Amino acid sequence: MSSTLTTETWGERTSHWRDWPAKHLAARKRDLGLTVSVVIPARNEEATVGEVVSRIARLAADTGLVDELVVIDSDSTDKTSEAAARAGATVHRAREVAPHLDTFPGKGEALWKSLLVTKGDLLVFVDADLTQWGPHFVTGLLGPLLSDEHVLLVKGFYERLYRGTDGSVTADGGRVTELVARPLLSLWWPGLAGIVQPLAGEWAARRDLMESLPIPVGYGIELAVLLDTADQHGLEAIAQVDLGSRGHKHQASHDLALMAAELMLVAERRRGRPGHDKGEAADPVRLHQFIRSGHEIRGYTRAVPTHERPPARSVTG
Numbered sequence: 001m002s003s004t005l006t007t008e009t010w011g012e013r014t015s016h017w018r019d020w021p022a023k024h025l026a027a028r029k030r031d032l033g034l035t036v037s038v039v040i041p042a043r044n045e046e047a048t049v050g051e052v053v054s055r056i057a058r059l060a061a062d063t064g065l066v067d068e069l070v071v072i073d074s075d076s077t078d079k080t081s082e083a084a085a086r087a088g089a090t091v092h093r094a095r096e097v098a099p100h101l102d103t104f105p106g107k108g109e110a111l112w113k114s115l116l117v118t119k120g121d122l123l124v125f126v127d128a129d130l131t132q133w134g135p136h137f138v139t140g141l142l143g144p145l146l147s148d149e150h151v152l153l154v155k156g157f158y159e160r161l162y163r164g165t166d167g168s169v170t171a172d173g174g175r176v177t178e179l180v181a182r183p184l185l186s187l188w189w190p191g192l193a194g195i196v197q198p199l200a201g202e203w204a205a206r207r208d209l210m211e212s213l214p215i216p217v218g219y220g221i222e223l224a225v226l227l228d229t230a231d232q233h234g235l236e237a238i239a240q241v242d243l244g245s246r247g248h249k250h251q252a253s254h255d256l257a258l259m260a261a262e263l264m265l266v267a268e269r270r271r272g273r274p275g276h277d278k279g280e281a282a283d284p285v286r287l288h289q290f291i292r293s294g295h296e297i298r299g300y301t302r303a304v305p306t307h308e309r310p311p312a313r314s315v316t317g
């Protein structure tokens with residue numbers, strides 16, 4: 001089945017997960033002699049991480065497509081590590097990986113640390129808070145990497161389900177994608193505007209690529225990797241795959257504002273603001289927010305994570 005996306009630039013680099021049967025991929029992987037690591041970053045995801053791990057572990061056992069299944073516990077205060085290990089993952093705590101390199105909170109940090117403890121030639125990233133998804137996310141993302149050596153980065157895309165507080169489900173998810181990422185790309189990187197889910201937490205990349213890029217420690221990682229890959233390797237290095245539908249645990253809009261600020265910072269740096277080169281820590285950036293309490297409006301600020309890790313290859317030698 002082909003994807004229905006027909007934009008001129010992206011049409012030919014867009015596929016559907018059904019285009020990539022697991023059996024064919026496993027044979028191709030064997031022929032190429034490549035190994036695959038699936039990495040799941042998780043902070044306080046004890047409710048969902050076990051199911052995500054166990055379904056991918058089953059795919060690994062059934063197909064031989066996954067050589068390593070790793071959860072990076074990102075400073076969880078619940079039983080995420082235990083649930084992930086019980087379900088069959090190898091678990092590392094982000095702060096305990098290469099402790100001499102210090103530690104930062106954040107998803108980007110978890111994925112950067114994963115580069116120091118995994119071995120796969122191909123890396124597949126899957127979020128731990130998924131509620132609607134399937135192991136076809138993994139096979140779909142591997143398809144373009146196993147079929148075309150010029151592809152370095154594969155982004156998943158899907159219908160974004162949104163579960164309201166009353167339990168109703170609509171296709172209105174992806175608030176930061178719609179309100180920040182898409183406008184940023186359309187204004188400043190129109191060549192990338194055909195990426196359907198630029199912030200997708202489900203994506204795959206070659207290790208060589210990942211080890212060559214600076215990685216923002218927070219939620220800027222997806223946008224940074226997309227922009228830097230396009231900048232250094234061209235749009236030909238990027239493919240995307242239709243993965244169907246995806247549901248996940250939602251953050252409050254108020255918290256997503258921090259993510260939005262992180263994305264704007266990543267974009268601003270890559271637009272070349274003087275004195276804010278890639279990978280350089282900026283001055284502290286604070287997000288100003290307000291809470292109403294009775295008749296009072298109270299202002300407060302939160303720190304926006306600004307740090308970017310250097311390319312992993314610079315610390316692994």
Ligand SMILES: O=c1ccn([C@@H]2O[C@H](COP(=O)(O)OP(=O)(O)O[C@H]3O[C@H](CO)[C@@H](O)[C@H](O)[C@H]3O)[C@@H](O)[C@H]2O)c(=O)[nH]1
Binds near residue numbers: 042045
């Ligand atoms: O400090 C953190 C925060 C999150 N996570 C994990 O990262 C994944 C995604 O985090 P989540 O808070 O669910 O992000 P979303 O609100 O869903 O944000 C979307 O947009 C982000 C910005 O591009 C992407 O990083 C996410 O993967 C994508 O789902 C989950 O498994 C989290 O447990 C960590 O490991 N450490």
Ligand SMILES: O=C(O)[C@H](O)COP(=O)(O)O
Binds near residue numbers: 251
């Ligand atoms: O991609 C996004 O915009 C964020 O993950 C938020 O998604 P949500 O609005 O579906 O929670």
